[in-house]
Amino acid sequence: MSLLVVGSIAYDSVETPKGKVEKALGGSAIYFAAAASLFTPVDVIGVVGSDYNFAPLDFLRARRVNLEGITQVPGETFYWGGIYGEDPNERETLFTRLGVFADFKPEIPPGCRKPDYVFLANIDPDLQLEVLDKVKKPRLTALDTMNFWIEGKLEALMNVLAKTDALFLNDQEMRLLTGNKNIFKGAEKLFKMGPKYIIVKKGEHGAVLLSKDQVFFAPIYPVWEVIDPTGAGDTFAGGFMGFIARENQIDWKTLKRALIYGAAAASFAVEDFSIDRLKSIRTVHIEKRVMAIKKMTEF
């Protein structure tokens, strides 16, 4: 089924203890699409500057990713630079040059206005709302956000949340949004804001899926050598949403499996810089890690 993502498209310069890359492919929409396209066609909505080279995205086109919704405008593409320490959770932003992303106005091509599934990656909640206003109500809408919007645009964020089925967030965002460090108590408050499903991303500790009356735990797939943690969260969401769109089911069983598919996808993302590893794998590689995770949690 069709899956639409709106998010950032960027160049990233990243340094980690394992090496560095300059102006590599990045952005939430790109990581998401690289993972989701292993399962289902994806429509990408975003903006790039006149400096953007589309050729490296050819592998996405080959995977049925529609790039028609990427607007190219005069100016510089969103450019981010960061450095990671030994702890993948600690990263320092060296620079953020929003470029054309600062004035991003999502435009949805006519052929993309009836998506079955929508992922609103971490962008201004006003823009997230705008996207939802412009498309026919999807079967499932998922949302990602960050402290910046929780602190600075809470009202707009609450408006999107009211229209969101599945919310992705991490422990800190949970605490900021609900005042609760305990994710089970925090989730109770989040359910009242709109979402039926909460996905708590816990980095190397895995992820937790919560509905009003059920809980499911996904571990990570063990990675001995994290090369670059950038984009792991968006890849996770891409695996999750891509799997759901392929199955075209929104029952608990499918959601649980989707969480594991997300975890498996994320484990590949961190094994190389940028989307390099995601580019080289096929769906069967994800499936193998899903089976491995099954063995590592079954008792």
Add this chain to the structure above:
Amino acid sequence: MSLLVVGSIAYDSVETPKGKVEKALGGSAIYFAAAASLFTPVDVIGVVGSDYNFAPLDFLRARRVNLEGITQVPGETFYWGGIYGEDPNERETLFTRLGVFADFKPEIPPGCRKPDYVFLANIDPDLQLEVLDKVKKPRLTALDTMNFWIEGKLEALMNVLAKTDALFLNDQEMRLLTGNKNIFKGAEKLFKMGPKYIIVKKGEHGAVLLSKDQVFFAPIYPVWEVIDPTGAGDTFAGGFMGFIARENQIDWKTLKRALIYGAAAASFAVEDFSIDRLKSIRTVHIEKRVMAIKKMTEF
């Protein structure tokens, strides 16, 4: 089968955001025994002062816990005071009065010298070694330790590790002992020190069991309201070792289940102060949570 534990026996004064207790039952050996005795008879080795009141331990005797190995000597019982913030991982020690524990010399009663299973709770590694020297080689020896011994008594600790089958530790202790933040890489180094099994305790993120060629992830059992986190780790070890001693099997399948039994036991420990909740439950309550965890991890 018989299970021997050597560890601290203490009085704890604890304050948490949910309330406080004064001079409540505490100590690693007591938490451990409270959980393990739900599965198997336990022999406790420890020391208390002349101020210690044995009557509150009657419920342990009723559960086939042998307290004969607890030596009572003139002086004050180990007394610890601490305060927890909203985050159960952050605790401040207000005072530590070692009392008679400072001169603890483990004495093993003749009837306890052929244990099938041994848990060396977090005490001076020289004492841990002494205990192993005094008993017939058990089927499985498990060890807990802490930063204090890793930093101050590394050589003695390495000697115990060489005789240890299963090592319990948390992320920070892993890092301190191996230099690795990544638990999979760290475990590789730990296996070279002696242990065949590593159990990484991750608090609210669950636990990971590692052997040289296998990994198993246990989540927590969801607790909405943590009343007092004290003793969760020792209770976890108690559930783990108690289950193994009951099954009297040391294969991977049993170890995986033991990890879940440990997680279930620990979830009860934190639901009230001291060992109050562990006192009130029966084995069937643990089994119920084990089944619930199964549902929360199966896909």
